[in-house]
Amino acid sequence: MMRFTQLDMESFRDKSANRLLLLAALLVCIAVPATLSRYLISGWQFSFYVYIGSGLFVIALAVLRHRLSLKFKINTLATIGTSVAIAALANWGLLSNGMIWFVITGFILMIAYTSRLVLLYMLFAVSTMTLFAWLFYTGALKPPVEANQFASSHVAWINAIVSNMFSLMLIMIHFSYLKEYQQQLISLLEEQNQEISRLANHDNLTGLHNLRVGKDRITQAITFSRRNKTMAAVIFIDLDGFKEINDQHGHDAGDAVLIETAHRLSHNVREVDTVARIGGDEFLVVLQEISSATAAVAIAEKLINKIKVPFIHENNTLSVTASLGIALTSDAQAAEELIKKADSAMYQAKRQGKNRYALFSSGCSAA
Structure with a gap:
């Protein structure tokens, strides 16, 4: 009889993380150049170093995904996502997609961790965004370009499209994982019910009715x-x-x-x-x-x-x-x-x- 074990659950999670890494590596090849193109309207910013380093890390993770543990992959992706979110908020404020990256990172953590830890992370994200909101509100931080100038740039729209596409893809991957997990559990339940019925109605040695x-x-x-x-x-x-x-x-x-x-x-x-x-x-x-x-x-x-x-x-x-x-x-x-x-x-x-x-x-x- 098929049995669904902790190892099976880890295997499902690992497959989900690997799909995510492949998608992330693909989008990095689009998102990083698109983000760096902001140089045309704002000049070189410190956040660009974070974006470049994060992109290289994601590509390396995707290449080595089968050699790495699930927790290492998820923790590294969560660290990258958090770093990108903070760097974007610190540099661009509301003009950035930092808030989206916090949400993306929350979904990433859901693959390997409990909902309680994800909730704690989202509380951290809200606190961080509140802090940056206060800094920008008081004038301690300022975006490198005016909002109207940024909003009218094709670069801003490219980044918005890419980040939102990644968010949607991540949500699809996560729910695809949940669907596979659910189908596996349903199949297991059906097989167990059949086995229970067989044990209740048949002799275990000969297979005859009891x-x-x-x-x-x-x-x-x-x-x-x-x-x-x-x-x-x-x-x-x-x-x-x-x-x-x-x-x-x-x-x-x-x-x-x-x-x-x-x-x-x-x-x-x-x-x-x-x-x-x-x-x-x-x-x-x-x-x-x-x-x-x-x-x-x-x-x-x-x-x-x-x-x-x-x-x-x-x-x-x-x-x-x-x-x-x-x-x-x-x-x-x-x-x-x-x-x-x-x-x-x-x-x-x-x-x-x-x-x-x-x-x-x-x-x-x-x-």
């Missing part, structure tokens, strides 16, 4: 027979000589016998019939819509002949026989009662010498 399903099928057979005035039958099967195989050859050999018996039973009844293992070396076969008791007897004889055929396990020839008890739906009104009567008939077959069947009659009684 007693609970067997009783349910018998109840259905009784109801159908009563409604349509037809006949169904239950065959109770107990292996003869199974204990000796366990004692002489070990439990692995015993398990092999049970698995092979289940295989032979399943392949020698009709698709509408049900084969169930009800415990130990005991099995039930529920025969739906048989024409007569003679038909049930014919199937019982076929199963006896199939089970007694020896088979090889680890160079050992293993042989068992089977004692079968048959009860018809006309013999009982409930599943438990029908199973009990088929069990009584099976004990009758054992008393008669084993490797045979017995049809339930009022004279049958459990040993």
